[in-house]
Amino acid sequence: TRYAQVGIVSVQVALVRWLESVGVRPDAVVGHSLGELTAAWAAGVLGLEDLLRLTALRGGLMESQPGAGAMAVVHADAETVVSALAAHPGVEVAAFNAPRVVTVTGPADAVGMFCRESGLRSQPLVVSHAFHSAAMQGAVAPFVEAVAGTALSAPMVGFVSAVDGGWHTAESVAEPGYWGRAMREPVRFSQAVTTLAETGARSVWEIGSHPQLTSLARASWSGTPDPVWISTLRRDRVDQVQLHEAVAAFVNQASGDIDWSAVHRGKAPRTTTIPTYPFKRQDLTAPPARRSGTARSAVSHPLFDRHYEHQSEGQ
Known part of the structure; x- marks a missing residue:
């Protein structure tokens, strides 16, 4: 450590x-x-x-x-863990990490017994010492x-x-x-x-x-x-x-x-290719508006259609 x-x-x-x-x-x-x-x-x-x-x-x-210590993660709320520790002298809480994640610590034998007898889901940690104990x-x-x-x-x-x-x-x-x-x-x-x-x-x-x-x-x-x-x-x-x-x-x-610029500092600038796109060209140029009736473009398009409908209605 x-x-x-x-x-x-x-x-x-x-x-x-x-x-x-x-x-x-x-x-x-x-x-x-x-x-x-x-x-x-x-x-x-x-x-x-x-x-x-x-x-x-x-x-x-x-x-x-002193070594020969151990630690384990217990998946239970803090109150439940603290209550269970009363029956296992020498085992302490090392960390309250989340609402249902508590780490315990202490002598290896005592921690092992706690994990086996408490009835709580636990997971041993690989540590060299019983930290926070x-x-x-x-x-x-x-x-x-x-x-x-x-x-x-x-x-x-x-x-x-x-x-x-x-x-x-x-x-x-x-x-x-x-x-x-x-x-x-x-x-x-x-x-x-x-x-x-x-x-x-x-x-x-x-x-x-x-x-x-x-x-x-x-x-x-x-x-x-x-x-x-x-x-x-x-x-x-x-x-x-x-x-x-x-x-x-x-x-x-x-x-x-x-x-x-700071993220890329020291790196030579470079260019890259981008995908080409074969556009499907379509002439959207509208014919001259008629004075009466509903005019529609040779190419049907919602914007042009609305434009000529409004013109024919005097709008």
Whole structure:
């Protein structure tokens, strides 16, 4: 995870920078777990060097914590899941991702028993550690100490907290303890998306290597009209093709503005052929109008017919 977290954030930074270069800039941001650090950078809270330094530290600290943990996605509402957890000490909620999608975390044996005995539909996740569980407690204090020595600014755009689901303030982002809570406490992504929907956004972008959160966000979105959901990259698509389709969707479906010259910067101009069309030529020139009676053109056409009918009626 020490390498994965740096890789994830680096890709997110590159995507935000590229979108910015073609004129796509966020009005509001929200991040899921690690993504909240990138969101903080995109909102102007963190500088790039500090973002990468804290990301590397976070990944290293989390990897150094006890392993043998597990996580699983449970397809049930939050109240049902929390109630079922009462019979399984050690298993916690890692994330409230959507109205009926909750992730649980804890020791591998305990999580396995919960999945078997709870009677709830669940799906194990492939993870190295039990993130957002008591197993991460040892990483919190050193990370908070590092944040305390970092310059943090007030958000320059709307920034939604994934810890409490509300809007960040200058005070909340400047509190080092908040960033420790973001490592340890459940991710309230569903609530954060509900808050984000208050903006009435016309488009929502998922910044990452594959759309993992879009379906969850759509399930939690309560605003109207429904925005255009855009994925920056997909694992089964060529990056350039996907990015071009993303900006095209932004322009054509969300009425967004971009700098097309920037999109094609560095690429040699080219021409292409277009299909030819063998027009069926037909003379629609009408004969002179008659003074009486209904005149019709030699070639029947609704517009000409109406024109001469009106003339014959004195209109």
